[in-house]
Amino acid sequence: MAATARTLNRTPSKKRPKWLSLFWLRFRRNRVGVAALSFIFVEAAIAIFAPWVAPFDPYRGDFTATWQTPNALHWLGTDDLGRDVLSRLIYGARVSISVGVLSQLAIAVVGLPLGALAGLRGGWLDYALMRVIDVLSSLPSLLFYILLMVALGAGFGNLIIAMAATGWIGMARLVRGQVLSLKETDYVRASRAMGGGARHIILTHLLRNALTPIIVSLALGIPGAMFAEAGLSFLGLGIPSPQASWGQMIGMYQAYIRTAWHLTVFPSTVLAVTMLAWFLLGDAIRDALETSTPSYSD
């Protein structure tokens, strides 16, 4: 009995976040995940220090050096205005990574509270929210992005807004489902029976247990957002022209594939490899967090 009392008295703040070190232990063993994480670290570092790493100004054209194929000075060649392709790729990494990460933050900020509220409160609020979600998810998602971007206009901020406006649906649904099923678990009932308040239950029981699927969804959402950014920029609705983005470079120069292949092939390759790395990282995170569900490559 004394032992039980001691366990109960231990405050949660004194406990080290054990799951984090456990997560890291498990993650470290996954070679593919570590490789993907290292690649992303290097790429992120290049993106952050772009002004120092990029050999040329990505925005300044040089009319004496247009349409150059890869050479010693311009490693990946130059475009129609004589801008250095490598430098534009490096600055494009900034767009790609920040769109991926920021859009997931925005989705979490909007979708998490809405889903939790619907799951906790139930009633008409839940009903109304679910009907809104029903209608919005009947629009084909790519079409929805396109309509939003046409209405908002191309630009970085609007891209994040459009992604939050479409992405919150999945997040709200996920959180609501988690809350609904966790609410009925024995430990939540026990906690309530022992006098646990709403705040206590939400923070220590619901949030902590719903965290794993939320993190996994956000981690795998990053490559999805990068994909959407590239697609919209490809259509001319994402990042507007003087700024560089991989998808936009592919879209702008795809007509010149015969005469200037380097303008589209390099951004395409970088985009594909980056998407692969983020996806493998997300998969490894899921493997390290979840013990029961089989991994993708199972």
Next chain:
Amino acid sequence: MKNIARYILSRVAGLLGVLLVVSLITFALMHAVPGGPFDARALERQQMIPENIKRQLNVKYGLDKPVWRQYLLFLRNAVRLDFGHSLAFPSRTVMQIFKEQWPYSVQLGLLTLLFSTIVGIGLGIASAVRPNSWVDHAGTGVSIFCLVMPSFVFAILLQFVLSVQLGLLPTGGWDGPRHWIMPVLANSLAPVLVLQRYMRSSMRDAMRAGYVRTARAKGLSRRRIMFVHVFKNALTPVLTVGGPLAAGLVTGSFFVESIFRIPGIGFYFVSAIGQRDYPMIMATTVVWTAVISAAYLVTDLLYALADPRVTLSGEK
């Protein structure tokens, strides 16, 4: 039978409601955009349209009326499948564009469906029958590739290797089988992924079922078990993704059609966006949503037919 009729009726009513809301959202979004269609065209041609001509154009296309009346007009005409003249291609009505261009998208979609069904279902079966073999690993590799490779990136790389470097295939157009290969390959990424993953997991579920163990105990040959007991039962869940997938394919692709210059609906939609072609954008959104929602309905009905355990109910 009466139940089924009531079920279908309630679903169709729901579909009409969804279409109404979707058209309202699209309409609101289109009109939230600063600048009308004539500004966009003027900008493109770098010319100014005099104010009084612009006013006359607006009167001609009914853009001078209050927004709510424009929406009601749109609804009244849309019921009769009349979406008006396209603003970007003024010589044709939206319905004409649909009639003339959609067949290209349907053809691309059906070819893609055929190809990805063979590859996806085949890979899925092979991976399920021999788990952890080289086929299974190859299947996983293919599905990861399909997942991370955006279709337009794959299209560009295909163009680069097969057309520019090797000179085997034409870079674009839609004149014959030689033109079909690359668009179909690029368009197949998502469907192959979905079909392969679903087929594999559904086969493995079926292989674990009690009736398979019974069949094995009876001494049936492995081949017979796989075909009669496993494959037939595993196919039903795949149907549920197959329907919406097919609908998504026949509505066309923005990326593949514009890269390979296929004159389908996706290609026209992309140019409609840039030119603020309201009628075209509205029509495409509504028609696509209708096609995809209808595909869900048909899939649910087929599913109930194929699996006697599933019952349709109006209330859910």
